[in-house]
Amino acid sequence: EAGVVQSPRYKIIEKKQPVAFWCNPISGHNTLYWYRQNLGQGPELLIRYENEEAVDDSQLPKDRFSAERLKGVDSTLKIQPAELGDSAVYLCAITSSGGTGELFFGEGSRLTVL
């Protein structure tokens, strides 16, 4: 059974502060995604990993966002410095091993930037 644990669930920071999110998927899932979801919108892809390699980061705002996936398992997403517009839910997802393309999401990290 797929499972994705994210932390923290909620984070409130002031603008210009840094913030980091963690994603811990059940091992054995090679593909990992970070999405951002704004209120009333669908998820927006930030970055996709195949093992340790970021294979699609075209929508990651690289001036302030960074991500890494050590040893092809856990992943972190960092924002430095945060801006007001970064307030959103950050979702981590893995692809099912059955090859259907189904995504399993973690519970998400809700960021509020004041």
Next chain:
Amino acid sequence: QKEVEQNSGPLSVPEGAIASLNCTYSDRGSQSFFWYRQYSGKSPELIMFIYSNGDKEDGRFTAQLNKASQYVSLLIRDSQPSDSATYLCAVRRDSNYQLIWGAGTKLIIKP
């Protein structure tokens, strides 16, 4: 034009009736289509996926795909209050396998 479009709603349906949710997409080469349900404050969870033209049924849910007209729909029979949620349509590009998401339709089932 957005790649995947959905009516934002809310769509209000009486309990026990059929709820019909629609989604159109622009990339004619798309081959995989997904419906996710998202409860308020929760993450999306997969309801159904469909690859072939026609209908696919799973319990009270039926997905319908028409590639010629570039739309995919989700029917929910015998709607229950627990079906009240936002339904997200996602389409996978065959060029890079990226999922493109609609903004979702908010469904309200009235008891």
